Amino acid sequence: MKATAVPTVIRPMRLAERFPILQRTVRGRRLVYLDNAATTQKPQEVLDALHHFYTHTNANVHRGVHTLAEEATAAYEHCRERVAHFLNAPDPRGVVILRNTTEAINLVAQSWGRKLQAGDEVIVSEMEHHSNLVPWIMLAKERGVALKHIPITQDGELDLVSYRKLLSRRTRVVAVTGMSNVLGTIVPVAEVAEEAHKVGAVVVVDGAQLVPHEPVDVRTLGCDFLAFSAHKMYGPTGVGFLVGKPELLEAMEPIFGGGEMIREVHLDRATWNDIPHKFEAGTPNIADAAAFPAALNFIEELTVEAIRAHERDLTAYAWEKLQSLGGLTLHGPADPQRRGALISFVDEHIHPHDLATVLDTYGVAVRAGHHCAQPLMRKLGVVATARASFAAYNSREDVDALIFGLLAARKYFGLA
Amino acid sequence: MSSRPEVPLDELYREVVMDHYRRPRGRQPLSKVDVAAKGFNPLCGDEVEVALELSGETIAQAQVVSRGCAICTASASIMAEILPGKSVTQAETDAEEFRQVMHGKPFPQDRELGDLEALEGVKHFPVRVKCALLPWMTLKDAIAAFRRGERHAQTTTE
Ligand SMILES: Cc1ncc(COP(=O)(O)O)c(C=O)c1O
Numbered sequence: 001m002k003a004t005a006v007p008t009v010i011r012p013m014r015l016a017e018r019f020p021i022l023q024r025t026v027r028g029r030r031l032v033y034l035d036n037a038a039t040t041q042k043p044q045e046v047l048d049a050l051h052h053f054y055t056h057t058n059a060n061v062h063r064g065v066h067t068l069a070e071e072a073t074a075a076y077e078h079c080r081e082r083v084a085h086f087l088n089a090p091d092p093r094g095v096v097i098l099r100n101t102t103e104a105i106n107l108v109a110q111s112w113g114r115k116l117q118a119g120d121e122v123i124v125s126e127m128e129h130h131s132n133l134v135p136w137i138m139l140a141k142e143r144g145v146a147l148k149h150i151p152i153t154q155d156g157e158l159d160l161v162s163y164r165k166l167l168s169r170r171t172r173v174v175a176v177t178g179m180s181n182v183l184g185t186i187v188p189v190a191e192v193a194e195e196a197h198k199v200g201a202v203v204v205v206d207g208a209q210l211v212p213h214e215p216v217d218v219r220t221l222g223c224d225f226l227a228f229s230a231h232k233m234y235g236p237t238g239v240g241f242l243v244g245k246p247e248l249l250e251a252m253e254p255i256f257g258g259g260e261m262i263r264e265v266h267l268d269r270a271t272w273n274d275i276p277h278k279f280e281a282g283t284p285n286i287a288d289a290a291a292f293p294a295a296l297n298f299i300e301e302l303t304v305e306a307i308r309a310h311e312r313d314l315t316a317y318a319w320e321k322l323q324s325l326g327g328l329t330l331h332g333p334a335d336p337q338r339r340g341a342l343i344s345f346v347d348e349h350i351h352p353h354d355l356a357t358v359l360d361t362y363g364v365a366v367r368a369g370h371h372c373a374q375p376l377m378r379k380l381g382v383v384a385t386a387r388a389s390f391a392a393y394n395s396r397e398d399v400d401a402l403i404f405g406l407l408a409a410r411k412y413f414g415l416a
Numbered sequence: 417m418s419s420r421p422e423v424p425l426d427e428l429y430r431e432v433v434m435d436h437y438r439r440p441r442g443r444q445p446l447s448k449v450d451v452a453a454k455g456f457n458p459l460c461g462d463e464v465e466v467a468l469e470l471s472g473e474t475i476a477q478a479q480v481v482s483r484g485c486a487i488c489t490a491s492a493s494i495m496a497e498i499l500p501g502k503s504v505t506q507a508e509t510d511a512e513e514f515r516q517v518m519h520g521k522p523f524p525q526d527r528e529l530g531d532l533e534a535l536e537g538v539k540h541f542p543v544r545v546k547c548a549l550l551p552w553m554t555l556k557d558a559i560a561a562f563r564r565g566e567r568h569a570q571t572t573t574e
Pocket residue numbers: 037038100101102103129131132177179180181206208209229240372
């Protein structure tokens with residue numbers, strides 16, 4: 001259990017000092033990094049951990065008796081244990097170390113998907129990132145499975161009434177995001193999961209945005225599989241996780257064959273290693289996995305609760321500022337308590353692409369585009385949005401820089 | 417407001433470009449369409465529709481409608497202005513040369529390219545090159561469709 005610590009108050013300016021990249025300038029300005037939903041920056045501790053691995057520990061894992069092999073294996077396995085602890089998962093064997101969220105969801109779709117037959121149904125929502133949509137489209141195509149969609153309401157929340165109507169005995173999988181990367185909506189996963197379990201479906205949660213920003217306890221979250229990426233939570237790129245119920249993982253076939261994942265191999269047959277190793281074929285991303293615990297330490301030092309409180313405050317501040325500018329459409333729930341640390345918006349007159357280019361000249365990094373959620377964009381009736389997304393090191397000054405840049409863009413385009 | 421950013425944003429959004437963006441030309445529907453193409457950039461959602469009226473191998477009229485950013489819109493507008501009177505082969509050459517300009521080649525001299533030179537600065541903003549090229553790639557596809565004896569083409573850049 002987590003000890004109840006004194007509530008931390010986040011001082012973003014102080015925190016930013018721990019991120020070397022935040023000290024650089026962009027086009028002659030202080031970098032104001034507001035593209036955290038795409039990937040966060042990494043603190044010095046994480047960079048040090050990476051460096052340390054390659055300068056002290058580097059060896060392959062699970063296949064050597066020498067000291068380095070032993071240490072590298074321990075460092076890699078430590079990552080698994082830290083992730084299990086971070087999410088209060090009962091058993092580290094339920095933590096599969098992969099490349100990213102996308103790979104984790106594909107693993108479930110391809111492997112659990114083999115249990116599905118024509119006529120079975122998979123339910124996703126209309127606000128999914130392509131990585132929690134396309135793997136299911138592929139499965140539907142391969143196996144004749146029907147794909148159903150939970151609609152979203154006017155304020156960008158899941159329409160739970162419609163969801164209940166979609167559920168039936170044929171529902172085998174319900175795959176939803178924990179937090180929308182476009183709308184910021186926080187999805188009531190526990191409620192979704194409870195309903196799904198009543199009809200015997202398994203629940204897959206795309207936690208790419210949820211896990212970095214909200215406290216997550218897999219025992220109460222209620223899902224069967226949770227996918228997320230280290231790089232969106234101050235960790236290195238190239239490492240992501242599938243956290244599954246061990247008994248479900250046991251019942252799944254591996255989708256990649258090769259080294260590490262086997263127990264015994266003959267010329268014409270093989271038996272699989274235990275979970276989670278049977279899903280980790282080949283040499284994994286050892287160094288980045290070994291460095292990830294440093295990112296978890298960073299988060300735990302601040303506490304997820306404090307990060308959330310800070311980000312909510314920032315998001316509310318940004319929402320109000322953007323709203324008061326006028327001429328902008330802000331997407332997603334207006335209530336900061338119901339949304340995560342990002343705001344998607346569209347200026348009435350300036351295309352998001354032009355806006356992002358002008359903002360960049362002011363050192364402000366935002367995302368412009370469809371955010372890998374084309375069906376959702378269609379639903380919102382826009383081709384693209386600009387998105388500002390926050391992390392623990394962002395400050396109100398960063399939001400002010402965004403607003404300043406926006407006003408400058410309007411002036412530049414002759415609109416102010 | 418404080419000083420202008422160091423990087424010359426004006427290189428990207430030159431006066432001429434902004435003028436085409438604010439008042440795009442060549443949007444009027446044609447009375448007769450011989451070949452049309454639709455282009456789409458899935459990355460930013462920009463869309464361009466090109467329709468050509470041909471007289472033999474010569475482009476008599478062009479309609480270019482874009483839904484996109486300033487660069488895409490200006491490029492579409494400039495293209496619409498310079499196409500009429502060109503042969504389809506000439507138009508293809510223009511498209512190809514403009515593509516090369518976007519990838520660093522100097523702007524061709526002694527050619528009838530209207531305001532196109534104003535878009536040269538886009539090459540300094542690599543992520544925006546596709547915005548400038550979308551109308552031209554769509555045009556190329558329209559002409560390719562015409563050569564195949566078809567009337568419609570669909571383009572996707574990425
Ligand atoms: C909600 C959501 N799901 C999935 C992903 C994909 O993550 P990754 O690219 O690390 O697989 C992202 C981020 O891009 C995301 O925001």
